[in-house]
Amino acid sequence: MTRTRSSSExxxxxxxxxxxxxxxxxxxTRTDLARATGLSAxxxxxxxxxxxxxxxxxxxxxxxxxxxxxTTLLRIDGAGGALLGIDVAETYxxxxxFDAALAEIGAANVDVDEAWASTDLIADAVLQAVSQAMxxxxxxxxxxxxAGLGLPGLTSTDPRRIASTPAWATHIRDLEDRLRPHLPSPxxxxxxxxxxxxxxxxxxxxxxxxxxxxxxxxxxxxAGIIVEGRVLRGATRSAGEWGHTVLELDGRPCRCGRxxxxxxxxxxxxxxxxxxxxxxxxxxxxxxxxxFVQGLxxxxxxxxxxxxxxxxxxxxGIALSDIVAVLNPEVLTLTGWTAWALGDLLLxxxxxxxxxxxxxxxxxxxxxxxxxxxxxxVATGMAVLAFEHHLDTxxxxxxxxxxxxxAAVPVVTVPAPAASAPQPVAG
Numbered sequence: 001m002t003r004t005r006s007s008s009e010x011x012x013x014x015x016x017x018x019x020x021x022x023x024x025x026x027x028x029t030r031t032d033l034a035r036a037t038g039l040s041a042x043x044x045x046x047x048x049x050x051x052x053x054x055x056x057x058x059x060x061x062x063x064x065x066x067x068x069x070x071t072t073l074l075r076i077d078g079a080g081g082a083l084l085g086i087d088v089a090e091t092y093x094x095x096x097x098f099d100a101a102l103a104e105i106g107a108a109n110v111d112v113d114e115a116w117a118s119t120d121l122i123a124d125a126v127l128q129a130v131s132q133a134m135x136x137x138x139x140x141x142x143x144x145x146x147a148g149l150g151l152p153g154l155t156s157t158d159p160r161r162i163a164s165t166p167a168w169a170t171h172i173r174d175l176e177d178r179l180r181p182h183l184p185s186p187x188x189x190x191x192x193x194x195x196x197x198x199x200x201x202x203x204x205x206x207x208x209x210x211x212x213x214x215x216x217x218x219x220x221x222x223a224g225i226i227v228e229g230r231v232l233r234g235a236t237r238s239a240g241e242w243g244h245t246v247l248e249l250d251g252r253p254c255r256c257g258r259x260x261x262x263x264x265x266x267x268x269x270x271x272x273x274x275x276x277x278x279x280x281x282x283x284x285x286x287x288x289x290x291x292f293v294q295g296l297x298x299x300x301x302x303x304x305x306x307x308x309x310x311x312x313x314x315x316x317g318i319a320l321s322d323i324v325a326v327l328n329p330e331v332l333t334l335t336g337w338t339a340w341a342l343g344d345l346l347l348x349x350x351x352x353x354x355x356x357x358x359x360x361x362x363x364x365x366x367x368x369x370x371x372x373x374x375x376x377x378v379a380t381g382m383a384v385l386a387f388e389h390h391l392d393t394x395x396x397x398x399x400x401x402x403x404x405x406x407a408a409v410p411v412v413t414v415p416a417p418a419a420s421a422p423q424p425v426a427g
Contacts, residue, residue, distance in 0.1 A: 014039055015391050018047050019056070019076065020202055023102050027060040027073045048074060055080040056100055076101040081390075082139045084147035084184060085383030087192060087376055088126060088175075090219045091289060095129035096379040097137035100145065102202075102387070104375070106137025119175040127182055145390040147184045148382025150192035151176065152220070188385050190233075192216070193240030195381030196335060197224025197231035202384050204373040205333045212331045213323055214371065215242070217338035219289060220255075221263045223323060224381075243267065247319050265315040268293060268338060274311050279304035293341045300345055313346040317353025324358040324366060335371040343370035 005013075014037070021036040022028055028036065034044045051057040060075035078099035087094045091113075097106040110129045112122060126149075134141065151172055176189060196216050197206070206212035206226050214224040221243035225232040232239045243263035244256050251260030252273060264270045268289045275282055275296075282304055284295045299305045320332060332354075334343055347368070355363050371377070 012392050014043055015047055015051070016388055018044060019051070019387070019391060022057070022074060022076050024203060024207065027075045029063050029071045029073055031071065033074070078103060081145040082137065082143050083145055083383040083386050083390075084130065084133070085195075085376075085379035085381070085386070086126060086130065086147065086149045086183075087195075087378035087382065088122065088149065088151050089192070089378070090152060093122075093125050093129045094376050094379050095126070095133035096376060096383065097133050097139060098380075098383050102380075102383065105139070106133045106135070107379075108132030108136065119178060122175055123178045126179055130183065141184045144184045146186045146188065146386030148195070148384075148386040149176070149179065149183065149187060149189045150195045150378040150382045151189055152192060186386070186389060188382070188389050190382065190385055191222075191238055191240060192378040192381075193222040193224050194231050194233055194237075195224075195379075195385060196222075196377045197226055197240070197381065198384045198388075199373055199377040199381035200224060200333060200335070200371060201226060201229075201231060203380070204335075204371050205331045205367070205369065209330045211327060211329045212333065213327060213329045214333045214335055214377075215320065215323075215339075216336040216377070217266065217334060218336040219268050221267050221336075225327065226329075227327070242319075242323060245319075245322065247315060262315075262319040266312060266319065270315075271296070271308065271312050271338075275304065275308040278307045278311075290337070293338055297341050297345065309342065309345050310349055312342075313349035314353045316346060317350040317355075318357050320350070320354050320368070321357035321363075324354065324362045328362045329366065332366055332368045333371045334369070335373065335377050339370050340374060 017037040018033055018039065021033055025032070025036065030041065030044050030048060033039070033048075034041050037044070039047075048057055056077060057074055058077035058080075060073040062070045063073050078101040080100040082100065082105070083098045083102070085096045085098065087096075091111065093110045093112060095108050096104055099105050108129045108131075110125045110132075112125050180187060193216060196214050200206040200212070200214040204214070206214060209226065210229055212226040214226070216222050216224065222240045223242040224240055234240075243266075244254065244258065244261045246258075246260045247262045247265055248260040252264040252270065253259050254261035254264040255269070256263075265274070272285060272292060276285060284292055284299065284305070287295055296305055296309065300309065323329070324332065334347075339346075347370070351368055354366075354368060358366075373380070
């Protein structure tokens, strides 16, 4: 039975829609916002007044373009706060600070080794990245509206939860517990696949769509799933692990311990295995992951590389056809660093395999492209999740955050990482 939403939940959803429309559009009048969100003029007016009092909305000049009298343009006030998004990936950690208008104002990367099994090493690397990003942003932690931490693997609220990869992610709860006291609050955590979905809903091809799927391609693979305009989280908040569905029965071994998973064919280690099968001893096989992927893109005319890309595209198209058959999305989008590097080379054959394998009616009008959002989708999505949490009625009611004085250069007081924090290494 569908639960009826409370009035506060409806208002929270309306507030998020209005802020999203303004963040994406840059500036808008109240009439523009009503048109973009479908909210009534009275609701828009009330929300604008509320958000202006909270310091999130400011005037952006006068619109003289209409037939009637001039109207006030509105914008998100970037000085009204800041947001921190953290992407804890398998070969790197990226921390990004955004202003309230979701413009990036400070970022830092720390490379990590996916072979590390120590949560202490990863925790120190996260704190190192956060400290550097905050320093570069020029904002104080108490100016943050919230922070979002994207954690890899099969995360959930179950204390017995485990993760598939990497090695340290089997202790993902310990990592979260280790980090939480040292990160700004309020802190939200999520599977990075869901963060990717939120990034695409706000800024990408899923904006305004009822049903969409965002496929993240990198070391591992997964999918952010949007159903009825909302990112699917699942019963244990681990929805989106499409990379661990079966592509080939009893096929290649996967890092999760099973065989034949999609990830074993279209994740970077899987693509490397395909090149090995095609041309054992190829020069590219000795490169680290990012150099390997870049090398594939630069050597697309090499017969062995061309065959590897052809097989990978077919694997991807067939695997995507199952998503399409089950969810019947309006759009299907590829994102992540592998998609950005190889997407143009993979798309033609991927589309062909998808059209061949998906049920005809589900693929007839389906758009498959690489996402136009070419920033770190997980860090952006985690910042968006933190922002949405802030826009919750209860969070607004608890607000005691000071407003940024633009004339002041704040002193950063984020706890420094431990002395044993790792230096960047090749991932």
